[in-house]
Amino acid sequence: MLRRPRRNRKSPAIRALIEETRLSVKDFILPLFLIDGINQKVPVKSMPGIYRYSLDQMLIEIESCLKLGITTFDIFPAYTEDKKDRWATESHREDTFYLKALFTIKQTFPEACVMTDVAMDPYSIDGHDGLVENGKILNDETLEILGKMTLAQARAGADIIGPSDMMDGRVGYLRRLLDKNGFQDVSIMSYTAKYASAFYNPFRDALDSAPKAGDKKTYQMDPSNSQEALIEGQLDFDEGADFLMVKPALAYLDIIKLLHDQFPLPIAAYNVSGEYAMIKASATNGWLDGERAMTESLLSIKRAGAKVILTYFAKEFALLQQ
Numbered sequence: 001m002l003r004r005p006r007r008n009r010k011s012p013a014i015r016a017l018i019e020e021t022r023l024s025v026k027d028f029i030l031p032l033f034l035i036d037g038i039n040q041k042v043p044v045k046s047m048p049g050i051y052r053y054s055l056d057q058m059l060i061e062i063e064s065c066l067k068l069g070i071t072t073f074d075i076f077p078a079y080t081e082d083k084k085d086r087w088a089t090e091s092h093r094e095d096t097f098y099l100k101a102l103f104t105i106k107q108t109f110p111e112a113c114v115m116t117d118v119a120m121d122p123y124s125i126d127g128h129d130g131l132v133e134n135g136k137i138l139n140d141e142t143l144e145i146l147g148k149m150t151l152a153q154a155r156a157g158a159d160i161i162g163p164s165d166m167m168d169g170r171v172g173y174l175r176r177l178l179d180k181n182g183f184q185d186v187s188i189m190s191y192t193a194k195y196a197s198a199f200y201n202p203f204r205d206a207l208d209s210a211p212k213a214g215d216k217k218t219y220q221m222d223p224s225n226s227q228e229a230l231i232e233g234q235l236d237f238d239e240g241a242d243f244l245m246v247k248p249a250l251a252y253l254d255i256i257k258l259l260h261d262q263f264p265l266p267i268a269a270y271n272v273s274g275e276y277a278m279i280k281a282s283a284t285n286g287w288l289d290g291e292r293a294m295t296e297s298l299l300s301i302k303r304a305g306a307k308v309i310l311t312y313f314a315k316e317f318a319l320l321q322q
C-alpha cells in the first residue's frame with residue numbers, strides 16, 4: 001500500500017493540521033424570543049435551555065452573548081391572541097413592544113447586529129404567513145402587509161430583515177420599498193428555500209403561532225424537491241437578496257451545497273427548533289452525547305457550504321469555547 005490515509009489521522013496535531021472545517025462563534029446568529037412585560041424569562045417546554053424573554057431580561061442575555069463573541073441576534077416576538085387579526089395589523093402599528101424593544105436593543109448595544117422576522121404568522125389570527133381568504137393564501141396582497149412590517153422594523157433600527165414567509169416576489173418588493181424610503185443599508189436575508197417541515201413545531205409552541213387550519217404547503221417547499229431551490233435562489237439573487245437561506249438545515253444539507261455552488265452570495269442555514277429539540281431530548285435521556293452531537297451537526301452544516309448558521313446552540317457552543 002503506497003497510499004495509507006490513516007497516516008493523516010495518526011495524532012491530534014496532524015488531525016488539527018488537515019482539519020478543513022472549523023466552527024467559530026462568528027458563524028452564528030442566535031434566535032431569541034421576545035414577550036411583552038417585565039422580568040419575564042419563560043422556558044420553552046420543547047426547547048430545554050431556551051426562553052421567552054421580556055425586554056429587560058433579553059438585554060441581559062444579549063449582553064452576556066456579546067461578551068462571548070456572538071454578534072448577531074434574530075429576534076422573534078410572541079404575541080397573545082388578543083393582539084392578532086386577519087391582517088397582522090399589530091406588525092406595523094407604531095410603538096408595539098417588539099418595535100420598541102428593537103429600538104432599545106440597538107440603542108443599548110449599537111455594536112450588535114439585529115435581525116428581524118418578516119412574516120405574518122406571529123400576528124395573524126389564522127397562524128399563516130400570508131393573508132388568508134376562503135382558505136387561500138393570497139400572495140400579492142400579503143406583499144403590501146410585509147412591506148409595512150418591513151418599514152416599521154427598519155425604522156426601529158433593524159440591520160437585517162429576514163422575510164420568512166415564502167411569498168413570491170417579496171425580496172424585490174421589499175428591496176425597492178426599503179430603498180425608496182432611505183433604507184438602502186438595511187440588508188435582506190431571504191428565507192430562499194424554506195421547506196414545509198415537521199421540524200418547526202417547537203418554534204410554533206414558543207410563539208403560539210401554529211396555523212389554525214390547513215398547512216403551509218402552498219407556500220413552503222415540498223421536501224422532495226431540490227430543483228425548485230435553484231429557481232428560488234435565482235429569483236432572490238436577481239431581486240437583490242444579500243444572503244440566501246436554507247431551512248431547515250440538517251435534512252437539507254444537499255440544498256445548502258446546491259445553493260453554495262450556484263450563487264456567489266453568502267449562504268445561511270437555519271438549524272431549526274426541531275433539530276435543536278431532537279438533540280436535547282436524546283441527550284437528556286442519556287442516549288447520545290449532547291455536546292458532541294451539537295458540534296458534529298453544526299460542523300456538517302458549515303461543511304455543506306453554509307457561511308452563516310442560525311442556531312439555538314450558539315450560546316452553548318460559545319460557552320464551550322471559553
Ligand SMILES: NCc1[nH]cc(CCC(=O)O)c1CC(=O)O
Nearest residue numbers: 119121164199200203272273274
Ligand atoms: N415565519 C414563520 C417561521 N419563522 C421561523 C420559523 C421556524 C424556526 C424554527 O423552527 O426554529 C417559522 C415557522 C414556520 O414557518 O411555521
Ligand SMILES: [Mg+2]
Nearest residue numbers: 167168169232
Ligand atoms: Mg421565493
